[in-house]
Amino acid sequence: MDDRQWRTHRLEQADQTLREWDARVLAAGPEGIVLDRSAFYPGGGGQPPDHGVLLWGGVQTRIVDARKGDDLYLMPAEADPLPAVGTAVRGAVEDERRTALMRTHSGLHVLCGVVFRDFGAPVTGGNMEPLTARMDFNLPDIPPGFRDAVEAACNAEVQADRRIDVRVLPRDEAFAIPDIIRTATNLVPPEVKDVRIIDIVGLDQQADGGTHVASTRQVGRIEVVKVENKGKGFRRLRIRVADA
Numbered sequence: 001m002d003d004r005q006w007r008t009h010r011l012e013q014a015d016q017t018l019r020e021w022d023a024r025v026l027a028a029g030p031e032g033i034v035l036d037r038s039a040f041y042p043g044g045g046g047q048p049p050d051h052g053v054l055l056w057g058g059v060q061t062r063i064v065d066a067r068k069g070d071d072l073y074l075m076p077a078e079a080d081p082l083p084a085v086g087t088a089v090r091g092a093v094e095d096e097r098r099t100a101l102m103r104t105h106s107g108l109h110v111l112c113g114v115v116f117r118d119f120g121a122p123v124t125g126g127n128m129e130p131l132t133a134r135m136d137f138n139l140p141d142i143p144p145g146f147r148d149a150v151e152a153a154c155n156a157e158v159q160a161d162r163r164i165d166v167r168v169l170p171r172d173e174a175f176a177i178p179d180i181i182r183t184a185t186n187l188v189p190p191e192v193k194d195v196r197i198i199d200i201v202g203l204d205q206q207a208d209g210g211t212h213v214a215s216t217r218q219v220g221r222i223e224v225v226k227v228e229n230k231g232k233g234f235r236r237l238r239i240r241v242a243d244a
């Protein structure tokens with residue numbers, strides 16, 4: 001999969017606050033709907049796809065999923081009407097779900113930065129739903145008070161209200177940043193020339209296509225719900241994101 005070949009211009013990559021926009025239908029059929037411009041995050045990097053709606057000709061097509069193939073296909077709710085090719089539509093991302101996912105995704109990057117800085121443990125995997133997530137680390141020994149220490153350090157970083165910047169860098173420049181290399185979960189295919197970097201300034205930098213809040217305070221409170229031992233240095237941390 002190489003999203004640079006998609007016909008859809010991905011608006012959410014540059015503006016993570018965008019929730020409504022105008023677009024035109026390039027394809028529509030059983031395989032899904034392709035738009036010329038879309039702010040629907042299609043899923044990836046552990047962040048699930050957005051939900052939302054297309055409004056056109058007095059009807060609505062609910063978008064409940066996305067499929068990444070030769071194009072970015074938006075998947076309509078079963079039995080919802082399909083707009084014809086060429087139709088002008090108004091797209092809208094469901095704000096509650098997306099905002100929750102942005103807070104959760106940024107919260108995971110805070111966790112990732114804290115656990116690496118304070119315990120030297122790299123991330124090996126992760127996944128999220130709105131306001132709940134897990135992240136896996138390679139951490140052979142859990143020191144006493146680990147859960148409380150991680151939770152306190154995460155919330156200190158939230159309170160510090162660190163800026164979360166998005167940058168697109170040429171591949172060579174991106175991989176010259178030491179932080180980018182250590183995040184083994186985000187292996188970037190060799191044909192990708194430009195790398196999008198999410199920078200929690202002073203804490204964590206990762207190659208990442210996901211959507212994030214603009215500063216750490218917007219995450220809210222991070223609760224480390226559980227630390228699971230999955231064997232052989234494999235630790236799974238479960239978090240919940242709550243209102244501050």
Ligand SMILES: [Zn+2]
Binds near residue numbers: 109206208
């Ligand atoms: Zn991420």
